[in-house]
Amino acid sequence: MPRVKVVFFASLKEAMGKSEHHVELDLPLTITQIKQQLASDLAHGDALLASGIQSSVDFEFTRDTDWVPETALEVAFFPPVTGG
């Protein structure tokens, strides 16, 4: 199974207690499926299931229903952005 780097940012990083995690994922999976797997695997993983948590795959924004391909290297989860 592909080994994927998962990274967390901002308030989600603090809630998860870590900034990154390496995991073998049986891709393709949807973002929702990855959230659910990590939520059950990781301590404090429930934070991933909070409403509004956004995601990206290899630096492109994704939606919960998007499929993450086998070629994916990095998946990120984060709260809504607040720049500017």
Place this chain on the structure above:
Amino acid sequence: MIQVQHEDFHVDALYKRLLQRNKTGAVVMFVGLVRQFTDQPEAECRFELEHYPGMTERNLQTIVDKAKLRWPLLDVCVVHRVGRLSVDDQIVFVGVSAAHRAEAFQACDYIMDYLKSRAAFWKKESHGTDSQWVAANSNDDKSLERWSE
């Protein structure tokens, strides 16, 4: 030019970068600053900006590319600071040069609207021992609606 950096920026230098001899008819610039966000003494207010290296720059490039497709622009310059900042510090610069003012005004507005909602930055405000991540403003998403085609 797109830059994500810890250091402060100089508006006069960025302005000069936007100028193209015999072509530029208008330059519109926006600067966002850290305002005092509580009633606490200014010295106790701390402000931090986190970003996602690699993704944030890509987000900004996408926004600028879309603006350039939408309006005939001569140049665009976006500088966004990250790390620890203080009240009154500069956070972000967006500058647009064009032959005419209308496209320069609109493109600058467009880039800032998308930067607020489609670029990977997160703000954290602290004062004393309290700190909190800034929540996204629903008005920022509404601002994007006016650019829908």
